[in-house]
Amino acid sequence: MIDFTPVRRRHKSMQQFALSFSRDDFRRWTKESVERFLALLDSCQDETITFVPADPQANDPYAADPADQHLAWTLGHVIVHATASAEEYAASGAELARGVPFHGRPRYELPWQDITSVAQCRQRLMESRRIRLASLEMWPDQPHLDLGYVPWEESGWVNAQGIFAWGLAHDDDHYRQAAGILAQWSASVPAQL
Incomplete structure (x- = not known):
């Protein structure tokens, strides 16, 4: 999987980081990202998906319902959110x-x-993987890489490559969150028996 450390440490903007990435790179990394999540699910039970972890730092300023702003996310919530964001960025990139x-x-x-x-x-x-891979097939042979926007202030300007890469970076962040939830679930199982 790609290492986003230069972007996270602000040594490079996402646009600078993603300049050399090809559609083949994005296809490969999309498959790898989804496979990581699927492998994580191998050790889950249905109860794991709705397990509410301890997360005293939970803060989602973009929550649709303000009452959910400090709600700890379940594994199901993380997967729904991560896939929606990756699909959004893939669609914007296309x-x-x-x-x-x-x-x-x-x-x-x-x-x-x-x-x-x-x-x-x-x-x-699996549906998200299919959607994201299909979005890459919409890129023309000569993509308009001079066209872009600023999705949020900290991002800076990105073109199709940069916004697609943000989807992969977002996946990576939420994969780590999902792994943490699974670790909490695993630690709580003996207490539930």
Whole structure:
């Protein structure tokens, strides 16, 4: 999997970091990213998906419901959110690559409360992989890499390569969060017996 340390440490902007990435790179890394999540699910039970971890630092300023701003995320919530974000960035990248200026966030996120089983998480991840890989097929042979936007202030300007790479970096962040939730679940299982 790609190492985003230079971006995380602010040694490089995402745009600088992603300049040399090809669609083949993005295909490979998308598959690897989804496989990591799927492998994580191998040790899960349905109860793991809805387990509420201890997360005293939970803070989601973008929560649709303000009451959920400090809610600890379940594994199902993490997977729904990570896949929705990666698909959003992939869709934005496909439009930019085709010469379509950014015109708003193409985002849809399933209600995380509806994801309660390992099978649902697997299905969501495989569907997301298919969607993201399909978005790369929409890139023309000569993508419009001069076209871009600033998705959020800390990001800076990104083109199709940069925004797709943000989706992979976001996956990586949430993979670590998911692994932490699974570790908490595993530690709590003896106490539940």
